[in-house]
Amino acid sequence: MYLSTYDIAIFAMYIIFIVALAWWVSREKPGHDKNASDYFLASKSLPWWAVGGSLIASNISAEQIVGMTGAGYDIGLSIAAYELIAAASLIIIAKYILPIYLHHNINTMPQFLEHRYGTNVRTILAIFWLGIYVFVNLTSVLWLGALAMNTVADVNIVYGLMFLGVLSVAYSLYGGLKAVAFTDIVQVVLLVLGGLVTLYVALEAVGLTFVGANASVGDGAVYLFEHARDKFDLILDEDQHGYEQLPGIWMLVGGQWIVNMAYWGFNQYIIQRALAAKNLQEAQKGICFAAYMKLFMPIIVVVPGIAAFLLAPELSETPDKAYPELLKLVPEGFRGLAFAALVAAIVSSIASMCNSISTIFTMDIYSHFRKNASQHQLVKVGRITVFVSLIIAMLTAQPLLASSKQAFQYIQEYTGFFTPGILLIFLLGMFWKKANVCSALIAAVGSFALSVLFKIFAPEIPFLNRMAIVFLICALLAVLVTLLTGKKQTEQVPCSDAASLDGQFNINPTATGVFKIADDDKALDLNGIDTATTPSFKVAGAGVFLLLIGLYVAMDF
Template structure:
């Protein structure tokens, strides 16, 4: 047992506080029964600060903290492109995608696809997302989270995963998205404070008693190869992050898919009080994303010097946690668990939303009672956790860098998804068959390139498949009908004008990114 009594007391206080707040925000007014909108979209009551915090809490989980730190240990600062490029992607999502989604008043991404195309597209994508969320996202969060618990507390991996499942159920199953989103405020504060403390402490260790700045300079001097943002073709990890593709290639496709069309991320913005409130929340999240590499990547690079020769890179962050002082170690442990259970709760809620609203609610002609749909959603949440618990070790137990595995696997499908949504929203001649051709063609083309052109970096493959899927969708649509579709989005009816504050935030994010890439080129 690596955690002391003080550490466990700090952690226990966090658990009790989180559970208490979740129960308070989940309470309903006398006489009101929680319906589907309350459970899956928090009754459209989320303010901007809850949206922004919840976006980050859902995103930053074990796959980022543990997995990305492991990639920082192995590759270096270049892996931070996933975080920094996400900031500008969020600004784009808030300006051009969110107005369309809120105009349609949707619950899920598959639901939007039926509004724009037809039921076949909705069902196909609903089944696809359920598979990815359960067998890729949920399993990875549980496995990597259990790795941290195992390292810190010596708990068996299976029981650690079971603990994470039960913890997430305890505070989120009853209250739904509202409980998740409002408790995410605590999660993010804890994550940022604990993460920054660990980063500053590890850098101070490298500073030989002369402070954080000295430690950073020492790290850059002794491991300069870890601070290349744009990797050269002869770099040993070029295949993971192929040069300029992180700026002008496949990285954009990956980020647009994740932040714009990913149910368990975008669901927070769909629950906003208003469009303006949702956009403010997205801008808040964009600035937090700029901070994340300091919390999740820099410690991994520091561990390269502090903990050389680790058997597995993904053990870098958990091992660093053991170097923290008593009490603070418990706080950082709570921060990591906070990030993990928040993502688990977010994923299970989104899995429940998609299954309930896109599959179960569409079966037969019966109009289901709203309270019944909430019960189905809770049952599906439980079932998804059981499946992920059983399959996590077989799927992820043999990977050294789980974060890279997740990116490559999802990269088989994301090009077609992005084409499907972009053309669906912004080209009124896109047909349902054209969209399906892009979505299904993405998997076929990606697997084909993987087999016959294995040396092609996966991010370049994502960019290439995106272009081919776009051409395929356009060709099918033109050959099939070549006319404006009856379900096309009327862009003239959508308000794309953003506030002055949002525009300033967008410019600020862009300038910060330019400065960061200029400094670390």
């Protein structure tokens, strides 16, 4: 047990404060009941700082804090590619993808798929995402979070699962996305403070241990860089440890972009924050803020792991223990702050996932079959979905993951098979007018089938390279199938449904019968979408790319 009475007191204060804050921001004006827009999209009123903070808080969880610290110990700074390429991806998404969503008033990813491909694609992908979110993402975050609490504070894993689930419900069930987004600001501040404390004590310990009793934190940083130089390589050579996970330059021109573009641009769990912004400019500023935070995260997450490589060489077989080992160095009181930061990261991710699960189920499945459902019913169903999804994840987390040596690999194994296809479906739907249902089908099926084949018959190919190869093959197949099928694909839908598709078809909503929609009719008109950005966004966006290029050049030459 690494937590003192003072640490526990600080942690308890955090719990009380975050729940109280969530309930306070969730209040409604007298006489106003929450509607679906209030609950699922925070009334589309989030300012830029709430959008950016919530994006980071939703993304960072136990696998990032504990896992990336361990990866820093084992592989080094090259693991930061996940954070650095994410920053560049966010800028691209803010400029070219987000305007499309907001122009067409898209609230969920399945809604876009219906808008572009048809109702069947929307329903199938909505069910798919629900399964992935509940049985892969939510269970993994819960399990990794409980494991982290067990490792750091000796909390029983079952009790840890229950605590994380109850805390997530306590502050997110009533208020919905608004409660999650505004409390995420506190979570991010806590996360950064906890990371800075851990970084400071780690560098101080390096200085005191290897330089001398009068060594400063700066002396520790210099010694660390000089005596663990290989750990600071951002691009690995083939003969370096970790190349199979981060395959050098190929990672930067292929797989990393597929992972990050799909995750940050076409993932309900993440993009929902930007869709809830006051307007496009606020959303873009928030995403830009998140991009700079991503550039900063390796300093407080990965570098302490490299410091642990010198301080605790006995952990070479169990690098994931680097983070709890570092917490032993944190002074009493601050240790409670660092632990609160860890739990904050876990809980914010859980709450964000639950909110996205409830949004997809309520808006893309329930409301589709109950078209006359009232706003009160939609909010009620959303809250029930949050509760049920958490119960399912808590009950299945241990059976699914207890035998897994690396839970993070569990996430990659199941989501990575579909990621190239999902990304391709959206990119073709947005930027190629000829794309049709066959394009979507071949991308989805081909992505899974090819990934399985590569996994079985060519396991030596690094995971990120495999994703890039699968993406290119699926893109070629999708184009060929589309050109062969041409305009043959049509869908018959009720006239009322056709009328509701964002005014895309000039149909009377009260009309009866069916309306035949050809795939070409669903193509997006990009000419009406304004991708112009403010001068401040252009400067900030260029700054992200310049910093990224400068960092790679400076660290590898």
